[in-house]
Amino acid sequence: MGIVNSFLSPGQFLFVFLSMIRVALMGTGNVAQHLFEAFLNHSQIEVVQVVGRNKKALEYFGKSTKTDSNAKFSEKADIYLIAVSDDAFPLMAYSIIGLNGLVVHTSGSSSLEVLPKTVRRGVFYPLQTFTANRTVDFTKIPICIEAENSSDINLLNTLASLLSNHVISVNSEQRSKLHLAAVFINNFTNHLYFIGQQISENAQIPFDTLFPLIQETANKLETLAPFDAQTGPARRGDAKTLKKQLRQLEKSDFKEIYTLLTRSIAKTYGQKL
């Protein structure tokens, strides 16, 4: 029984949370699956139900808990976690309007306000990219929490801290900026990997030749800020190499990206090209 109870003193409050948190989950995608797996690993978390619309996908969850394929919560929970895509938010509103518990979504880009006002609202955003069949170490994933009152923040903090060593409280504005930063360092970076793959394979060189460089580029950040880690012709203002490389690019899309990013780097370091 982990429900927040206003009759409890702070000490008792902590004790109650440590006993058990009941979680119900909406959604069957990658985020829902990874959260579910992480929850199952904790004796202090009980997943009372998983609801969604994809019957096939629900089978996986049905091995360990109750499910509902009409996306309707029927089990009592302390926290209802809505792990569906942003597009599906309008559809799920009817399922949560009367819920008696804390209702949180897991989206980086959506405000807390997308949840109906009739419930206690919050956000539980794990800042990571989740892929089917890839296990991630949840203890290292930053979990960004938000709620409208301190007892709900405490409840979310307790749940998040069971999974991760890195829990931070951020408001909707901050979270949406963080999500935007994630677009640059994940979505856009991955697209650069894609371009790198096209170029190397075009030259009959296997893409994995570039893996150690990709790894080191990421690892370097542990000891060096990106500003200081920057190398290459754009930073040096090496016009000769830039011109030669631009000529080597065959696709006009890649040329455009090369030109723009080169210009942005050169500008950052006061180089004139």
Next chain:
Amino acid sequence: MGIVNSFLSPGQFLFVFLSMIRVALMGTGNVAQHLFEAFLNHSQIEVVQVVGRNKKALEYFGKSTKTDSNAKFSEKADIYLIAVSDDAFPLMAYSIIGLNGLVVHTSGSSSLEVLPKTVRRGVFYPLQTFTANRTVDFTKIPICIEAENSSDINLLNTLASLLSNHVISVNSEQRSKLHLAAVFINNFTNHLYFIGQQISENAQIPFDTLFPLIQETANKLETLAPFDAQTGPARRGDAKTLKKQLRQLEKSDFKEIYTLLTRSIAKTYGQKL
């Protein structure tokens, strides 16, 4: 004594190489330092001399071998490694014209042809970004080798294989494409990290909150090609989120980069925006 000798049978040839390779090094920068350290760790490699123009930087090498601050090789070597910046190539030509040994540069973007025709020429290009005071695991660094005849390829292969488990033979054209791919996945990616840092710190969120995502974005490539790993609003064709995020970006440079990369991702997945 590892000099290639045409009187040897293939078996003897291998034996001679296994006895000792004498290397002389020109340059005192990051590449030279990291190679030097890697060479010192091998009983089969003897660094006979390091030459350059930076007296201060040469002191470090002088603790373990002979040095020359006029960038002049005086010791006999099997391989002379030119690890200077591309800009310095014209300056070093006079130092190597008469050398009796294999002369190789370590540059990704320069052709073998930049070396004078009077010597046996080759290239020894470790595909990695080297940073002062960061040790890298050389066994995992791909080393791209090139030479004008097979015995020189063998000699370079022997040297490279002592350091790395990943030695590949590539021609100048391929290497320059590989170097271009590296610009995308290292230089440009690092600039995206820089932008991500600006956005997150602008929202009072420490940049290291994004580190696990950066790591996983890179690690994912082990199991998933970049094309399949792509996620985010551009791939989904989610015009609403794209518009919202573009509005959130304050700097016009970041807006431009966001727009162009979004367009390129959308096009890759046949999304119309």
